[in-house]
Amino acid sequence: MKIKDISVCMASPEGDRAAFAFARAFAQVRDAHLSCAAFTILPQIIVGYGDATGAELYAMAIQETREQMSASWDRFEESLSNEPMIELRRFETMQNRVEPLSAMNARHADLVIVQAPCSKDRQPHADFLEGALLGGGRPVLVLPSDWKKEIVGTRAVLAWDASREASRALHDGLLILPENATVIITTVDAKPGDTGYGAAPAWDIGAHLSRHGCRVEVRNQDSIGRSVAEALLDVATGYEADLIVIGGYRHARLQQALLPGVTRTLLREAKVPLLLSH
Numbered sequence: 619m620k621i622k623d624i625s626v627c628m629a630s631p632e633g634d635r636a637a638f639a640f641a642r643a644f645a646q647v648r649d650a651h652l653s654c655a656a657f658t659i660l661p662q663i664i665v666g667y668g669d670a671t672g673a674e675l676y677a678m679a680i681q682e683t684r685e686q687m688s689a690s691w692d693r694f695e696e697s698l699s700n701e702p703m704i705e706l707r708r709f710e711t712m713q714n715r716v717e718p719l720s721a722m723n724a725r726h727a728d729l730v731i732v733q734a735p736c737s738k739d740r741q742p743h744a745d746f747l748e749g750a751l752l753g754g755g756r757p758v759l760v761l762p763s764d765w766k767k768e769i770v771g772t773r774a775v776l777a778w779d780a781s782r783e784a785s786r787a788l789h790d791g792l793l794i795l796p797e798n799a800t801v802i803i804t805t806v807d808a809k810p811g812d813t814g815y816g817a818a819p820a821w822d823i824g825a826h827l828s829r830h831g832c833r834v835e836v837r838n839q840d841s842i843g844r845s846v847a848e849a850l851l852d853v854a855t856g857y858e859a860d861l862i863v864i865g866g867y868r869h870a871r872l873q874q875a876l877l878p879g880v881t882r883t884l885l886r887e888a889k890v891p892l893l894l895s896h
Contacts, residue, residue, distance in 0.1 A: 621793050625653045625727035627720060627746035630687070631694040637733040637761050642704065643768040644731070651703050655723045656694070658687040658710040659742060684710070716742045717749035724754025729794065731759045734885055734892075747885075751866055751896050757790035758866075760885065760892040767860060770891050771795040774861040775854045776803045777846075777880075778823055780814045783865025787895035788823070791863040792830055794893065800833040802857050806849045807841050847883035859890055866894035 626641035628634040638654065645652040661679045695706045709719050724730045730751075735744040751758045759770070771794055778784050795801070808819035816822050824834045839849045854862055866881045884892055 619728075619793065621648050621728045622650045623653070623727045624648075624650050624729050624731065625655055625723055625750075626731040627655045627657070627723070627743070627750070629657055629659065629742055629746075631656075631690050634733055636763060636765065637731055640761055640765065640768060641731045642701075645703065647768075649703075650728075651705065653705045653707050653723075653727065654694075654698075655720070655746075656691050656706055656708045657716060657719075657742065657746075658684065658691070658708070659716065660684070660710065660712050662713055713742060713745075716745040718753060720746045720749025721753025724750035724756040724758075727756060729759060730754070730756050731761065734760045734762050734888075736763070736886070747894075748867075751894055755896070757787070757793070757893060757895045759794070760894060762889055762891065765891060769796065770861045771799050771893075773800045773857055773859045774802070774863055775850060775857065775859045776801050776827075777850050777862065777864040778803050778805050778808075778820050779865075780808075780816075780819075780823075781865055783867075783896055785823075785865075787863050787865045787893065788827065790895045791861075791893055795832065797831060798833060800835065801827055801863075802835045802837055802853060802859065803827070804837045804839060804850060804853045806839045806846045808838055845880075845883065847880045847887070850880075850884065851887060854888070854890060861891050861893060862888060863893045866896050 624641060624645050626637055628638060641652055660683055663676060691708060698704045698706065711719055732746045733743050735747065747758055747760060750756050774795060776788055803820045803824050805820050808815050810817050810819060819838055820836045824836050828834045837853055839853065841849055850862065862884065
């Protein structure tokens with residue numbers, strides 16, 4: 619199956635300009651339809667708005683946000699008037715509804731593209747990501763905010779831990795890897811066994827991937843005091859990778875919120891795009 623329907627989630631035309639530019643180029647190469655999920659996030663109710671004056675101020679804040687974002691999205695939509703393969707889908711919502719709306723939007727696409735969330739970012743990119751990945755069941759391509767290249771996957775690191783999520787990510791990755799891509803299958807502290815990795819960690823999955831036309835290298839890494847995420851980032855840096863493919867959020871979301879999981883660390887520190895599947 620080829621990718622023919624792509625969605626890019628945007629919190630504003632200005633803040634997500636780089637993600638949109640990448641998504642447009644990515645879709646053009648594949649002759650794919652691109653939908654821009656354009657979100658207007660309304661301000662939250664603040665404690666203290668209980669009296670009449672507070673209610674009036676809140677109503678003014680809502681109206682101001684609507685007018686500003688409507689004008690921004692109108693200008694953005696006008697700039698797309700000569701691009702018939704690009705569609706604008708507008709969503710107006712409170713912050714707590716961003717994730718379910720992102721999930722709904724994702725179910726109608728082959729791939730979702732999102733700018734990577736960061737600690738200084740007040741925009742809802744984390745909700746875009748988790749909605750599409752966990753609620754929408756779609757692979758998500760996460761772009762660092764300063765990513766400039768239009769092609770990804772020529773040298774990809776596949777994080778392989780023999781899990782269902784890793785297998786799903788690998789096969790979703792086949793949809794976006796260019797022909798003759800080099801894939802560095804990377805394990806961390808893998809041990810042979812009757813199940814899981816099998817007798818020779820990563821070699822069976824490497825043979826499977828090579829049958830799809832990829833050039834495959836296998837790296838069985840020892841952590842040597844590093845976290846799994848650090849080991850993967852070291853491999854990606856050493857191989858000058860332009861994509862990391864990984865199964866996202868293996869653990870319960872409450873545990874992910876309390877502990878620095880592999881996915882969260884990569885989202886925070888990776889300098890190259892991530893393809894996440896769940």
